[in-house]
Amino acid sequence: MKVHGKPMRSIWVEPDGWSVGIIDQTRLPHAFVTLRLTTLDEAAHAIRSMQVRGAPLIGAVAAYGVCLALRGDASDVALERTCTHLQATRPTAVNLRWALDEMRQALRPLSPSERLTAAYLRAAALCDEDVAINRAIGEHGLGLIESVWARKGRQGRVNVLTHCNAGWLATVDWGTALAPLYLAHDQGIPLHVWVDETRPRNQGAGLTAWELGQHGVPHTVIADNVGGHLMQHGEVDLCIVGTDRTTAQGDVANKIGTYLKALAAKDNGVPFYVALPSPTIDWTLEDGVRDIPIEQRDGRELTDISGRLPSGEVVTVRVTPEGSPVANYGFDVTPARLVTALVTERGVCAASTEGLLSLFPERRPVR
Numbered sequence: 207m208k209v210h211g212k213p214m215r216s217i218w219v220e221p222d223g224w225s226v227g228i229i230d231q232t233r234l235p236h237a238f239v240t241l242r243l244t245t246l247d248e249a250a251h252a253i254r255s256m257q258v259r260g261a262p263l264i265g266a267v268a269a270y271g272v273c274l275a276l277r278g279d280a281s282d283v284a285l286e287r288t289c290t291h292l293q294a295t296r297p298t299a300v301n302l303r304w305a306l307d308e309m310r311q312a313l314r315p316l317s318p319s320e321r322l323t324a325a326y327l328r329a330a331a332l333c334d335e336d337v338a339i340n341r342a343i344g345e346h347g348l349g350l351i352e353s354v355w356a357r358k359g360r361q362g363r364v365n366v367l368t369h370c371n372a373g374w375l376a377t378v379d380w381g382t383a384l385a386p387l388y389l390a391h392d393q394g395i396p397l398h399v400w401v402d403e404t405r406p407r408n409q410g411a412g413l414t415a416w417e418l419g420q421h422g423v424p425h426t427v428i429a430d431n432v433g434g435h436l437m438q439h440g441e442v443d444l445c446i447v448g449t450d451r452t453t454a455q456g457d458v459a460n461k462i463g464t465y466l467k468a469l470a471a472k473d474n475g476v477p478f479y480v481a482l483p484s485p486t487i488d489w490t491l492e493d494g495v496r497d498i499p500i501e502q503r504d505g506r507e508l509t510d511i512s513g514r515l516p517s518g519e520v521v522t523v524r525v526t527p528e529g530s531p532v533a534n535y536g537f538d539v540t541p542a543r544l545v546t547a548l549v550t551e552r553g554v555c556a557a558s559t560e561g562l563l564s565l566f567p568e569r570r571p572v573r
């Protein structure tokens with residue numbers, strides 16, 4: 207994707223060949239600031255503080271976090287300690303565990319002296335794989351948008367609603383839910399995106415709106431509770447969101463508020479699609495509502511809100527009464543029955559065990 211017209215990814219190895227560059231997403235949309243990660247602790251902090259966020263990008267940063275740690279100590283003990291440390295940074299997105307497992311599998315069989323070079327190679331490969339996966343999701347999702355456009359007689363515009371940020375900032379490039387939208391826009395399909403603000407951290411208002419703006423995609427930011435009203439009035443042709451963990455039966459964990467959008471979509475006959483890269487599938491879980499760990503974050507994300515004054519100064523103010531308790535749930539689970547289809551890198555399938563296994567037959571349990 208491009209920032210101010212310049213192509214870039216959301217994570218890169220710096221010209222020194224070892225430190226890792228990221229975009230500080232806590233500063234967007236007010237300032238575009240990049241950071242250089244040099245230690246395991248800086249990588250872990252970047253994930254925990256959400257300087258980087260989004261399931262695939264969290265995995266990529268964790269992979270490079272392993273590289274940074276191995277620079278000091280590449281022993282078996284250090285490798286395990288590093289993975290445990292990174293695994294504890296955020297609980298819901300399964301890509302974190304997936305990426306750490308991939309790194310372990312690549313590095314464990316090697317001798318400590320071989321591990322550092324191999325770690326950087328594996329982390330780079332994971333990033334390249336993420337880009338290829340998202341591009342393929344984009345192609346498959348584009349087909350869905352093209353069909354809506356054809357059904358509308360190629361008149362007006364295709365209105366899409368999305369929640370949170372599942373764009374290139376949440377991945378290494380392209381995004382998951384936004385990849386089809388970028389491709390559709392580039393093909394000249396007149397597209398308009400309703401962007402849920404996505405309280406409390408405003409990933410929609412701050413990140414998705416910024417990304418879409420950088421790419422010139424028409425969009426409108428809406429308060430989180432507007433989607434149902436728009437659907438009742440025929441203003442949404444389809445919803446597409448990303449996911450942080452999807453179970454083997456197709457239950458989808460995503461940013462808090464996704465479930466309510468899926469309910470509204472069902473009630474109004476609006477297709478509700480989930481863009482799902484395969485590393486986000488947790489094949490070990492079935493019932494997402496029961497089994498997916500839901501992150502609860504610092505209440506200050508809810509009690510305080512920050513924004514930019516006309517002077518350019520970014521300020522944070524409190525919006526709740528002093529002393530009112532708050533509960534800050536980061537994610538919810540949309541049951542498979544509310545999901546019209548999953549859009550994966552291998553194609554589009556039903557949100558069900560059979561649907562997923564039809565695209566990933568190698569996961570079918572051997573009897």
Ligand code: MRU
Pocket residue numbers: 259260261262369370371372373376377382383409447448449450460461536
């Ligand atoms: O808390 P975040 O910002 O890391 O959560 C990210 C999301 O919930 C995204 O919407 C989701 O799609 C995963 S990233 C493709």
